[in-house]
Amino acid sequence: MRDSTISWQKKLAQGFSTVASLLEYLELPQTLGEALAEKAFPTRVPLSYAQRMQKNNPRDPLLLQVLSTASELSSVQGYVTDPLEEKKSNPQKGIIHKYEGRLLITLTGACAVNCRFCFRRHFPYQDNNIGRNGLYDLAGYIRNDPSITEVILSGGDPLLAADAVFIELLQLLEQIEHVHTLRMHSRIPVVFPARIDERFLKIFSETRLKKVLVLHINHPQELADAEVKSVLTSLAAQDFFLLNQSVLLAGINDDASILAELSQRLFQHRILPYYLHILDKVQGAAHFDMDLSQAKEIFYTLQKLVPGYLLPRLVKEEPGKLSKTLIL
Template identity: 30%
Template sequence: MRKGLRSTNEVNSHFGLNLEPSSYEVFIPSHMNELIQKEGLEGIHAKQFLPSNLENSDDGLEDPIGDQQKYVAPQLIHRYDNRALFTPTTICPVICRYCFRKNELSSKHEIFKADFEKVISYLSVHTEINEIIFSGGDPFMLSASKIKFYLEEFSKLSHIQFIRFHTRTPISLPKYICDEFIEVIHKFNNRFNDINVVIHINHIQEITTDAMDCIKKLGARFSLLSQSVLLKDVNNNVRDLKDLFLKLHALNIRPYYLHHPDQAKGAMHFYLSIEEGREIYRKLRREIPGWLLPQYILDSPDGSGKKNL
């Protein structure tokens, strides 16, 4: 973490580039820089994590999935009746250049301002909520003690039955997840009906030896699912997606979501048309078993939630 690149100038110096200053934050951990150097600037990691001059375009939306329309308390988004999204941190193991929250995270939007008493107050009244989804930022960047605190407080609400973590850390910074962290979460298995971990991964080349070791440790304790984003020039072809989903199955991870890219400002160079995405998904259906296909979904800009494509 300490040796990571944190500015466009550092990226230029490290990789011999001449990029313009980005409007968005930069963070690439040291091991990720090594992968980029090994693969080259046209590799999968460089395309996802190196800043680009195309980010300075004004095209796209500041809030492409309507977070701000469903923000009900500090760090809490209530989009669906029975579940709420909890965003306890703005820190990520790597800053993805296609991130749908990149504008909110870069501006430190008030949606992330902490006031946990208001979170608990809202949840106490809204007993229809039975699942808390940890998002962010990346919740696996929190300390074990902080995770324990949050789970302890949520477990006091009898209507909260399910916990879900959405994380990229097992792929992007796998050695950061220590045994203590996993054990702290696992101790709450008997306090909730289920605890799931959804791992964000877009390409099979992201599954390094360290990532596999981390996945195996998590899989011994929790049900694992995946979410992937369909990205132009990264994985928008049948072969790459097929290889990814078959590999996830071999690691006992169930492919859960394939996201159509959001129209995020600063990330439109990753965007592709819905028609192109549907054609890829249609062909993919012929290549792998139906039970291995994730849901192909699009988040609506009006905040109403996910729609199957």
């Protein structure tokens, strides 16, 4: 049951901010974590997400996504700080513009959870902090380019922005006739469902824009929570078109049966599997990667386990390309 007596901001502050405190909560040895890795990329895990982890299980698939380890400190050839070369497509503060007809806004650098494989773990958010005043500059950029029909909110996690920011942003976008779709990429409904409160839903219920919400769910265990299920039901009821994209992660979901279960559970919540991503080669995350041949084998097996409408597309992003590269 959702507790509305405590603000979502206070609930977020109750999360874990060190690997030591997370491991203590899970009754696991401190030797599993690496505090030095936190200096470059801090630990951030909401309590509601940690509650879905199995205690005394060092291989828990949710824990492994957020556990800072010594592997992050290794320098591996080919793994870089800007794997998608986004700086080349960053024409002004808060904007990434590389795809035809679409514009991406890094609305905030904050996340409820810091996934250790994040491709933007080294992104210069300090240089892209738009603030509320910057929304007008963003609107001006979009207004001057009539080819832009879809605005994508990213981050960080865009759903951590304040309600007032969403109200102002929606008002600005609705005044631009050539913008039809607002897409958001977020982990929030799954890792921190308390953020999706009644006020948030009301704000988005009143927009003329088509609403697409791309969730980032990597394992079926992430859906094993009553509050998450309630939030997903509410989002679907408010006409959010729900999609999911997963990252193929060694030791976490590199098994066709796990991915098949994920697809089935997503569909139960009116979410369509959209993409299965090959890991972006970001510095500090090489231990999550796998050979492309292994990824293909997993996908071929998955293809036999689910109907076509529950089969995500296996893709990878390559710097400089004007679309994702379809592998299978």
